[in-house]
Amino acid sequence: MKFELVEHTADIGLIAYGKTVEELFENASEGLFSILTDITKVRPLDEYKLAVSGEDLEDLFIRWLNELIYFWEVKRVLASRFSVNIDNNSLEGLIYGESFDHNRHTIEHGVKAVTYYDFRIEYDKLNEIWKAKVIIDV
Amino acid sequence: MGDKWTGLLRKLDDFRYEIPREYKNGMRVPGIIYADKEMIEIVCQDQSPEQVANVATLPGIVKYSLAMPDIHWGYGFPIGGVAATRVEDGVISPGGVGYDINCGTRLLLTNLTVDEVKPKLSELLNAIFVNVPSGLGSEGKLKVKGKEFDQVLLKGARWAVENGYGWAEDLERIEENGAMEGADPAVISAKARERGAPQLGTLGSGNHFIEIQRVQKIFDPEIAKIFGLFEDQVTILIHTGSRGFGHQVCTDYISVMMSAIKKYNISLPDRQLACAPIESSEGKNYFSAMVCAANYAWANRQCITHWIRESFEVVFRRGAHKLGLVVLYDVAHNIAKMETHNLDGEDVRVCVHRKGATRAFPKDHPEIPEVYREVGQPVIIPGDMGRASYILVGTEKAMETTFGSTCHGAGRVMSRAGAKRSTTGREVLTELAEKGIMVKTDNIKGLAEEASEAYKDVERVIEIVEGSGISKRVARMKPMGVIKG
Numbered sequence: 001m002k003f004e005l006v007e008h009t010a011d012i013g014l015i016a017y018g019k020t021v022e023e024l025f026e027n028a029s030e031g032l033f034s035i036l037t038d039i040t041k042v043r044p045l046d047e048y049k050l051a052v053s054g055e056d057l058e059d060l061f062i063r064w065l066n067e068l069i070y071f072w073e074v075k076r077v078l079a080s081r082f083s084v085n086i087d088n089n090s091l092e093g094l095i096y097g098e099s100f101d102h103n104r105h106t107i108e109h110g111v112k113a114v115t116y117y118d119f120r121i122e123y124d125k126l127n128e129i130w131k132a133k134v135i136i137d138v
Numbered sequence: 139m140g141d142k143w144t145g146l147l148r149k150l151d152d153f154r155y156e157i158p159r160e161y162k163n164g165m166r167v168p169g170i171i172y173a174d175k176e177m178i179e180i181v182c183q184d185q186s187p188e189q190v191a192n193v194a195t196l197p198g199i200v201k202y203s204l205a206m207p208d209i210h211w212g213y214g215f216p217i218g219g220v221a222a223t224r225v226e227d228g229v230i231s232p233g234g235v236g237y238d239i240n241c242g243t244r245l246l247l248t249n250l251t252v253d254e255v256k257p258k259l260s261e262l263l264n265a266i267f268v269n270v271p272s273g274l275g276s277e278g279k280l281k282v283k284g285k286e287f288d289q290v291l292l293k294g295a296r297w298a299v300e301n302g303y304g305w306a307e308d309l310e311r312i313e314e315n316g317a318m319e320g321a322d323p324a325v326i327s328a329k330a331r332e333r334g335a336p337q338l339g340t341l342g343s344g345n346h347f348i349e350i351q352r353v354q355k356i357f358d359p360e361i362a363k364i365f366g367l368f369e370d371q372v373t374i375l376i377h378t379g380s381r382g383f384g385h386q387v388c389t390d391y392i393s394v395m396m397s398a399i400k401k402y403n404i405s406l407p408d409r410q411l412a413c414a415p416i417e418s419s420e421g422k423n424y425f426s427a428m429v430c431a432a433n434y435a436w437a438n439r440q441c442i443t444h445w446i447r448e449s450f451e452v453v454f455r456r457g458a459h460k461l462g463l464v465v466l467y468d469v470a471h472n473i474a475k476m477e478t479h480n481l482d483g484e485d486v487r488v489c490v491h492r493k494g495a496t497r498a499f500p501k502d503h504p505e506i507p508e509v510y511r512e513v514g515q516p517v518i519i520p521g522d523m524g525r526a527s528y529i530l531v532g533t534e535k536a537m538e539t540t541f542g543s544t545c546h547g548a549g550r551v552m553s554r555a556g557a558k559r560s561t562t563g564r565e566v567l568t569e570l571a572e573k574g575i576m577v578k579t580d581n582i583k584g585l586a587e588e589a590s591e592a593y594k595d596v597e598r599v600i601e602i603v604e605g606s607g608i609s610k611r612v613a614r615m616k617p618m619g620v621i622k623g
Contacts, residue, residue: 010210074329074333
């Protein structure tokens with residue numbers, strides 16, 4: 001499983017998984033955009049480059065997802081494919097998507113921000129998988 | 139949903155429960171939840187009482203960490219949380235305001251009755267839906283950039299009035315006259331500007347709405363008269379905030395506060411409570427940025443007011459003045475304010491965080507409009523789409539016990555996914571139609587998330603705030619038509 005959405009009274013919880021830290025970030029990105037819209041309808045036509053850095057891995061994770069929210073609202077581009085490189089708490093990401101089109105895309109939730117509440121990134125040694133849980137304010 | 143909360147709780151009286159200081163390490167004051175026997179059961183269904191206890195650990199918090207009866211599970215602060223911190227040695231927390239800075243409500247009056255509006259309701263909703271950009275992915279029709287955008291942040295609703303959106307007298311009936319002092323555009327990031335500029339003058343989505351209502355019941359005829367309310371009158375309720383601008387300001391400053399808690403060595407049970415001393419540069423900058431966002435929200439509701447007036451003018455072929463389309467009041471429910479409150483006989487400057495809570499000042503308070511000073515501040519409480527909204531009035535008891543605060547709405551009980559499992563947008567539409575309520579939206583699916591059963595019954599919330607004396611019922615309005623973003 002790449003990600004799952006869990007319930008929270010006023011907001012939405014996102015749990016992402018990944019075999020590597022990079023995959024964790026990519027799957028979380030997909031999860032975030034799937035809260036916004038039906039990403040099966042978003043064609044990965046255009047490529048965009050984004051970079052963020054953080055104080056540690058957790059900080060980087062929140063900053064990256066918040067960067068994606070900002071990117072969507074300002075560029076009005078929906079993305080469905082992600083490829084990230086992480087080195088020393090800095091991230092360079094390529095995201096693939098297309099401009100929002102009223103006729104083809106439905107926005108299901110406005111996403112305000114990713115919060116730090118109940119947030120953690122864990123590595124499950126037994127199953128060799130990274131897991132992150134965040135609450136997203138919608 | 140979250141697990142049931144099973145912490146330590148003591149009944150104080152019929153309307154208040156206390157979480158004693160000994161419940162959790164680090165609590166500086168007790169927590170108090172405004173609830174009755176039935177409501178406290180609902181409140182303890184999730185972890186919101188734990189969040190009340192967490193807030194009680196903030197440095198400089200005075201008296202108690204409060205929760206209004208519409209409390210529900212948030213992040214950092216609970217929604218419905220009120221906390222006052224001493225300006226002298228306390229902290230300010232962006233999490234105590236939330237992402238939608240100065241999310242709030244404004245009520246417009248008309249001199250029209252239900253019978254006059256009913257035949258034109260559909261036409262009216264269509265006109266407003268066209269005139270007020272709403273919904274997900276919508277952009278505003280204002281083009282405000284650069285220095286002009288700074289003017290919005292500094293002047294708030296006054297900027298809108300100066301640019302032809304509304305009347306000068308509107309400003310007298312807005313909390314802070316629609317422009318809070320202390321804004322500094324220099325502390326606003328480029329990102330916040332980029333997100334904010336295109337969204338000025340938009341309703342947004344989620345729980346934001348414009349509702350055409352009828353005054354169904356007057357509880358206090360004398361105060362209602364001063365507020366300009368009468369039975370069967372048509373009113374308009376606007377519920378929106380600072381849009382992506384406020385969201386980005388909060389995001390930016392939570393990040394600043396993450397560093398600040400290390401710098402000032404503040405230990406917190408939840409990182410979302412990240413904060414800084416009020417008098418520190420981080421604290422001051424956040425406050426200035428928050429004021430910018432609060433002013434943006436007041437400009438936003440002011441522009442929307444103007445377009446609603448234009449819509450009425452077109453539909454009723456009469457001027458807005460003739461239609462009596464005046465502002466009753468406009469009040470914030472996500473904000474931090476520097477206020478003076480009496481603590482054990484001494485006047486103290488405190489920063490009152492109201493996150494999902496409304497200011498409810500009593501009569502004679504200098505900060506409320508002169509026209510209302512002999513009765514108290516109007517408080518506007520939106521319910522859900524299918525039930526009712528309320529106009530309350532602030533009381534002396536609120537000043538004494540809740541830092542002049544009361545509830546802000548009904549409060550969610552069901553998650554969005556839960557609501558979608560129990561009903562569909564189409565069903566909600568049909569149910570509302572059966573009650574005679576029309577809905578305009580371009581997101582029918584999303585209606586399910588805002589279904590009545592997703593919220594507590596507003597009547598129960600109002601009974602508790604009135605029973606505990608922190609505000610008093612003046613009028614109840616029932617929805618006629620709703621525009622949902």
